[in-house]
Amino acid sequence: MKQLQGDESVQSFIFRVLMLNGESDFAGVLNRMGEWRAFPFVATMHSHLFRHYDPEYLLSVLQRSAIANPVAGMFSNPLSHFELVPTVFRNGVENYSQQTQNNFLKVNFCVDCIADDLKNCGFGFFRAEWLNQKYCHHHKKALFNLTGKSQSVAASNIQKALRGEIPTKCEQYDCYGDQTSLGTDVVENDVKFAPCLQKRLLHWLRKNCMQLEGETNDTERITSILMKKTGMYAQVDEVQLENVCNIVKDNHPNVFKAFVNEQSEEIYTSFKLDSHLFKNKLKVIKERNCSICKLHREGYQCSESKIISVAMKETNYKLLHENPCDYYLTNKRPYWNDYPLGGSNAIKDEVWSVFNKIKEVN
Known part of the structure; x- marks a missing residue:
C-alpha cells in the first residue's frame, strides 16, 4: 500500500x-x-x-x-x-x-x-x-x-x-466558502546571514548609511536605531539591524547588494539526522574561520560561546566580536567591547571571576 x-x-x-x-x-x-x-x-x-x-x-x-x-x-x-x-x-x-x-x-x-x-x-x-x-x-x-x-x-x-x-x-459545518487558512503552503527559505557577516554589516551601516540619500523619515528611523541622542553608537539587536537593512535595500538595493557580494560568500551549513544531512545556504564573510564554529557548521553554539553568553547575562557588558569560539581558543579569555570604534577592551576582575565560576560548573 x-x-x-x-x-x-x-x-x-x-x-x-x-x-x-x-x-x-x-x-x-x-x-x-x-x-x-x-x-x-x-x-x-x-x-x-x-x-x-x-x-x-x-x-x-x-x-x-x-x-x-x-x-x-x-x-x-x-x-x-x-x-x-x-x-x-x-x-x-x-x-x-x-x-x-x-x-x-x-x-x-x-x-x-x-x-x-x-x-x-x-x-x-x-x-x-x-x-x-x-x-x-x-x-x-x-x-x-x-x-x-x-x-x-x-x-x-x-x-x-x-x-x-x-x-x-x-x-x-453550516457555511459555504468560509475558511480560516492555517497557511499550509511551505514558506520560502531565504539565505541567512551568519553572525560574522552580521557584525561586518553593522559596521558598514554605521559608517555609510547616514551618507546615503533617501527619504527624510527613513534617515530619521536609521539614525534613531543606530545612534544614541548623545551621538554615540547604540547597541543594535537583530530585529533593529534587519529593519535598517530593509530600509537601505528599499532605497539603495544595488549598493546593499554590492556590499554583500564583496564581503561575503555562500556556504552550506548542515544538520545531521542519522545518515541524512539537511542542508541550507548561509552567507559568511570571505575571510571567516569556521573550523571550530559549530554555529556555522552544525547550527549550534559551541560550549565556549554558551559559557560566554551566560557570563554576559550576569554583567552589563556586551559581547561584540566576530567569532567568540576562535577568540576564546586563541586568547584564553572572552572578549567584551562596549563601543566597537572606541573604548577599552579590558575585562574587569569581577567579570572574569563570573566567567571562571560558570566555566567550572560546566
Whole structure:
C-alpha cells in the first residue's frame, strides 16, 4: 500500500502509521477531547515506526501542516526548523507538546475527497488544508467535523472516516466558502546571514548609511536605531539591524547588494539526522574561520560561546566580536567591547571571576 501523499497533514500521517501497525495509543496526535494536536509528537516507544521514512519527506509533511517552516529573519538560525523533525518523530518530546498544549484543531474532513482517495490510492487520509478550514473547494461543499468528546471515540470515528464512512458523532459545518487558512503552503527559505557577516554589516551601516540619500523619515528611523541622542553608537539587536537593512535595500538595493557580494560568500551549513544531512545556504564573510564554529557548521553554539553568553547575562557588558569560539581558543579569555570604534577592551576582575565560576560548573 502506498503510504505517502503530498497533501496529507502530519496529524493524519502519524495516526495512519500507528493504526496500520496495530497501535491504539494516539495521545501524541489527539487530546482528551478528541481534537487534533496542532503540534503533535510521536511517543518514544513508537519512534521506530518512522525511522525508515525519508527525513526530507518527514520535513515536508511538517511544513504542509504549518510546522517546521524556516524561521523568519535574515539573521536567524538557518537550521532550526530541521531540528523539529527528530523532535516530532524521534524524541517523544513531551516538553515540546506541553509548550503548546492548549493549541488544538478540529478534526475536519470531506467525505467526497476521502472517497476519491480510496478509489485512486487505495486508502483515505486527512488533508493538511482541512486543519483550519470549513469548506472543500474541490467539491464545493462544507466539511464535516468530528464531535466525539473523548480520545477513544475520536480515534474510532477517524478510522471510520478513513474507510469512507460518515461517523454518527459528526456534523457538517453550516457555511459555504468560509475558511480560516492555517497557511499550509511551505514558506520560502531565504539565505541567512551568519553572525560574522552580521557584525561586518553593522559596521558598514554605521559608517555609510547616514551618507546615503533617501527619504527624510527613513534617515530619521536609521539614525534613531543606530545612534544614541548623545551621538554615540547604540547597541543594535537583530530585529533593529534587519529593519535598517530593509530600509537601505528599499532605497539603495544595488549598493546593499554590492556590499554583500564583496564581503561575503555562500556556504552550506548542515544538520545531521542519522545518515541524512539537511542542508541550507548561509552567507559568511570571505575571510571567516569556521573550523571550530559549530554555529556555522552544525547550527549550534559551541560550549565556549554558551559559557560566554551566560557570563554576559550576569554583567552589563556586551559581547561584540566576530567569532567568540576562535577568540576564546586563541586568547584564553572572552572578549567584551562596549563601543566597537572606541573604548577599552579590558575585562574587569569581577567579570572574569563570573566567567571562571560558570566555566567550572560546566
